[in-house]
Amino acid sequence: MRKKISVLSDSSLLIEFFSEENISDFSFKLGKKLKEKFSFITDTVPTFSSVAIYFALDEDILHCKKLIEDFIDNQSNLIFNKGNDTIRVLHTIPVNYNGKDLHRVSEEKKLNIKELIDIHSNKIYSVQFLGFIPGFAYLGTLDNKISLPRKKNPDKNVLKGSVAIAENYTAIYPVTSPGGWNIIGHTKYEILNEKFSVKFKPGDKVKFVSI
């Protein structure tokens, strides 16, 4: 797999991978490994095909870059191995498929409501990365049959617990916020508790059950 390490800012680097496949599982593992290996790393953010690495301002960025490059080069066989996809944590999420965009999605995708719900709930998704707002997990990969773009005009107020789809992902809004995803249902499952601990960790598995 071809890769490129670039300077993202004065205290972060970006490792990008050029692969046609979704490799976010792998980016997550690599991020974790790098964080364990190098104490200068404070945060890592794995996404679809990249890992961002963050460190304190007093670190020498080009030196960090060199260390990371060498590490990846020496480990490539090990970490490029996809490994077996064992399920560590499975969250079962009860969903009331009553979202305001459900009918529009079914029309656009030429599926009836039942088919749409079956396709969405038949799959076990993995938490590929978190971003956007705390606890907002990108769950993938969504079946192509129900994949569609974000809305052109985002909603100002998407309710907490909304189950939504966009592009290759499905997600649950952990708090009420603006958002542009297509809302197909709602859940009472709490992703952020009152102490703000996040239920989903990268690599966890998620299954939706229609109620």
Next chain:
Amino acid sequence: MSYLKIKKNGIASTIQDTGRFFFRELGIPVSGAFDKLSAQIANILLRNKVNTPVIEFFFSGPIIQFDVDVFVSVTGANINVYVDENLYSSGGVYFIKSGSILNLSKFRNGRVGYLAVRATFDIKLIYGSSSTYIPCKLGGLSGRYLKTSDLLTINPKKYTINKNVLNKKIFDIEYFLKLNMNVIPFVKGLDWDKFDKKITNMFLSQVMEINKESSRMGLRLKTTNMYHKVERKYSIGVDEGIIQLPKNGLPIILMADGQITGGYPIIGFVPKYGLSILSQINIGQKFKFELISLDVATKNNKKMLRGINKFKKNYNLKYANF
């Protein structure tokens, strides 16, 4: 126990500190002070730990009554510091007598100010930080803005200061950083080379202003639209100071509450030592970007860190600097 009584809340006043690190992979943004240098200096002036909570406010600060004798410091914007009837300049340490009222409502210029208190606050840490993140009602005082008649519990600590420097301006950002607000340094970003020469030339030469719709998440710039067709296929992790250029050609600079990931192309980034100056640019004030190398950016960051350390050791100088 003693209290700060908020007589008037000011604008967008929140509790902040140096930020919330280590949890970005859970989607938790760094947050912390909008002008991290000024917030740190406010604490250093009082010999507090640098991550002690401070009160942050934009364009107009709070009016606060104290029920205990305590030292405070005010940094960030240029603010009229009223202790009862007495007027001082910001950037220094002030002594507040029990019953006195501190009024920070009048800004002379600048965008964001900080009040630190020589005391410990009774604020619960969430993910290791007291910073308020409003979009998620997380941290600070129940995750919200301060409001009139709030009481903040404090536990004052002993302090001594040379009489000659009390009530005087000791810290000024522009002087400290040797920067001026009309020129903001930036380094070429990940996608710089993907933009047409025409776009990058516009970026280098155009006059910029900060749009009213800016927030703690990001500064939206007002300038001639630099329309372009550059795209990023996937979202990537982003960072404070990153300058995104969406299709509408109006730059967005990610700030303290910036999202964890972003999909817009990245034309550049403002190095951390420049963020303090950037965060003080007022509505209507004009500036340009100046291209610098990564090397210069890193050197200046280090200079700033050294300056902070020097300041920690000896701030009794009038106008400490690099």
